Amino acid sequence: MANHQEHSNFIWQIADLLRGPYRPPQYERVMLPMTVLRRFDCVLQSTKESVLAKYETYHERFDGEALDAMLNKISGQQFHNHSPLNFEKLRGAPNSIAKDLVSYINGFSANVRRIFEYFEFEKEIEKMDEANILYLVVTRFSIVDLHPGHVSNIEMGLLFENLIRRFNELANETAGDHFTPREVIRLMIDLLFMHDDALLTKPGTVRRMLDPTCGTGGMLAEAQRYIKDHHPQAKLYAYGQDYNKRAFATAASDMLIKEVSHNGMGENIKYGDSLSNDLKDGDQFPNATFDYLIANPPFGVDWKKQQKEIIREHEKLGFAGRFGAGLPRVNDGALLFLQHMISKFEPVDEANQRYGSRLAVVFSGSPLFTGGAGSGESNIRKWIIENDWLEAVVALPEQMFYNTGIGTYIWIVTNRKKPWRQGKIQLFDARETYVPMRRSLGNKRRKIGDKNEGEPDQIGSIVREYERFQTSTVSKIFDKEDFGYTRVTVERPLRLRYQMTYDDKARFLDACPWLLDDIQEIDKKLGREPQFDWNAVEESIRRLLKNRGSKWKATEWKLFRDVFTTKDPxxxxxxxxxxxxxxxxxLRDFENIPLKQDIDGYFAREVYPHVPDAWMDRTKDKVGYEINFNRYFFKYEPPKELSVIDDKLKKAEEQILKLLKEVVR
Known part of the structure; x- marks a missing residue:
């Protein structure tokens, strides 16, 4: 019996038929839906005649969900096909292959038809038919034996995941699609489940996981594999949402291929934008909370399209909605996804077997420190840290992702920290823990070693060091207050020099001609020489105006000072x-005082000893939070000796001269 790798290689070879009409990054548009179609065809083979007979009997009396439920029961699956066609019959009619294939797909139950609509597969059928390759592709797939008797659900899941990964890697190398490397997913999964052995070993345990940006479902699939390998007595119901049509269709297909069981036997992968279309309790997900949450939201993507709905929810619902803590800048929605996920946390109520939630999410460095005190980003960090939900941040090596070489970080967030972690945050530096790849894929040139692939067990090493929860060269433990600071406003006094000149006088009277007599009197009384004490000048003018019986409006006083005074140290x-x-x-300045140092007696003089007249205006204080990862793991390297630098410069000069001589020749 061929294993999933051999089947995967065989299907991969079929993709060569697409060369020409399709570029390699586009192969997945055909190969993934065709693999799904062939698997479903094989799965339904044994019950095909019974389904057709039932359909002939009842299709005029029932339709829609009622008919689907009836025929699904006969097929023994979560789907059925009531078309008389199958791959064998499709192969026997080359002249009508395009029309027949569309008819065959339309014979599936509504859930499968919806998947192929999101695959937009009819377009690909038409394209392949015009290129005269459709019949060849269908024929080659018809000899791939994906019957459950030869390929189990587990093997089929592995086969499909293998194809997804290979096609995604191919697409990422050239198109820059967003796809999470497998070793990053495995590390996230290990960190997510590491404290839950006691929970997951209880007989009959059922847990639920959500990925709100599930893409092709790789994270959910890996999580389910982990549970099967480590805790076979437990069940993990996986739920996901994605707004990319093909990604959604792929993830939904993966779940059906594996026949993943879940609450209510409903569809557990939903199409839509998580930020603007929250699938709450009573909508389409069974309920609003989850035991585990995992995601790799797109880096640095703006939320302009969702801005109206998000602002409305923030202002109208506050903390009763998802975005009560604050809104980040519109050019990066990462922290919106994090708030969305936290809103799905299961409350801790062990008496009623509710054990809280754990969350793992991949971010770029920006959400750690972007935005000063009082900004949306800082307020969101403040909310998370002050609630003691942030367990750890793990820095990953650079050049780990297909579409970017920047540094990335895994955040572990939970409302059920272990007692020894409460009030603490762990920073883990895994930036130097990697093996170079033999062949780069886009921007991905490094990977974390995985023992399952014959590499050093770097994933296991990170997890074990993380779990020790001790200070080391790569692990540092902090109090949660260590990342907070008070943004204090530091003021210096305004100093004004008064002087009335002919031009300034004319300018003022152009604006306030009715004050001519008062201005003439002030000019006569104070003269034209500069005066360096505005307090004394103002007092003299007010006394003069009082004696004259004149009353100026506040706007007139402001204009007078603006026109006749100049700042002078x-x-x-x-x-x-x-x-x-x-x-x-x-001259206003700001000072960030660490929360632990912001105590009574910390005056401006300690901050600005060279500016004796500065003072802190504590009425404008703002508390902020940021995590500057490099600050805590900075390694000082002394500069090289001048002789070494001179030697390198000399060699560079010699090489430049050599090249110039070659050009002259």
Whole structure:
């Protein structure tokens, strides 16, 4: 019996028939739906005649969901096909292959038809028919034996995942699609389940997992494999959502291929945008909370299209909705996905067998530190950290992903930390834990070693060091307050020099001609020489106006000061009260004081000892949180000796001269 790898290789060879009409990154448009179609054909083979007989008897009396449910019961699957056609009959009619294949697909139950609609497979059928390769492709697939008696559900799941991975890697190499490397998924899964052996070994245990950006379903598939390998007595119901049609269709197919059981036997992969189309309790998912959540949201993607709905939810519902903590800048929606996932957390209520949730998500570095105190990003971090949900951040090597070479980080977030982790956050530096790839795939040139693929057990090494929860060269433990700071406003007094000039006088009177007599009197009283104490000048003018019986509006006073004064560091500070000074907005500064140091007695003089007149305006304080990973793992390397640098420069000069001589020749 051929294993899944041999079947995968055989199907991969069929893709050569597409060369010409399709470019290699486009092969998956045909090969994945054809593999699904052939598997379903083989699965339904033994019950085909019974389904057809039942259909002939009842299709005029029943339709829609009622008919589907009746025929699914006969097929013994979550789907059926009531078309008289199959792959064998399709192969026997080359002249009508396109029409027959469409008719055959339309004979499936609604859930399968919907998958092929999202695959947009009719377009591909028409394209292959015009290129005269459709019959060849169908014929080659008809000899691939994917019957459950020869290829089990587990083997078929592995085969399909293998094809998904290979086609995705091919697409990522050239098209830059977003696909999570398998070893990153395995590391995330290991970190997600590492503390739950006691929970998962209980007989009859059922857990639920959600991936709100599931793509082709790779993370959900890997999680289910982990449970089967490590805790076969437990069940993991997997749920996902994605807005990419082909990715959704692939993930939904994968679940049907494996005959994954789930609550209510409904469809567990949904099409739609998680941010603007939240599938809540009472909609399509069985309920609104999950035991585990996992995701790799797209890096640096804006949320302009969803902006209207998200802002409305934030302002109208606050913390009763998903985005109460804040909204990040519109050019990066990563922290929106994180809030969405946290909103799906299961509350901790062990008396009623509710054990809380764990979450693993991959982000770029931006969500760790972007945005100052008071910004949406900082407020979201503050909310997560102050609630003690952030368990750890793991830094991955660069050049790990197909579509980007930037540094990436796994966040582990949970509302059920172990007692020894409560109030603590672990930072783990795995940036140097990798093996170089023999052949790069797009931007991916490195991978974390996986013992399952004959490589060093780097995944296991990271997990074991992480679980030890001790300080080392790659692991550091912090109090959650260590990442918080108070953004304090530091003010310096406004200093104004007064002087009335002919031009300024004319400019003021152009705006306020009715004040001519008062201005003439002020000019006569104070003269044209510069004066360096605005406090004394203002007092003199107010006394003069009072004696004249003149009352100026606030706007007129403001215009007068704006026109006749200039900032001058040699002038006296402008007083706002007996012991207060008016601040100079141009000299305003900000100081970030770590929360642990922000105590009574920490004055501006300690921050600005060279500026004796500075003061902190604590009425404007804002608390912020950021995680500057490099700060905690920075390794100082002393500069090289000058002789070494000189030697390198000399060799470079010699090489340049040599090249110049060759050009001259």
């Amino acid at each position: 040699a002038a006296e500070a402008v007083r706002k009260g007996k012991n207060e000074f008016e601040p100079d907005a141009d």
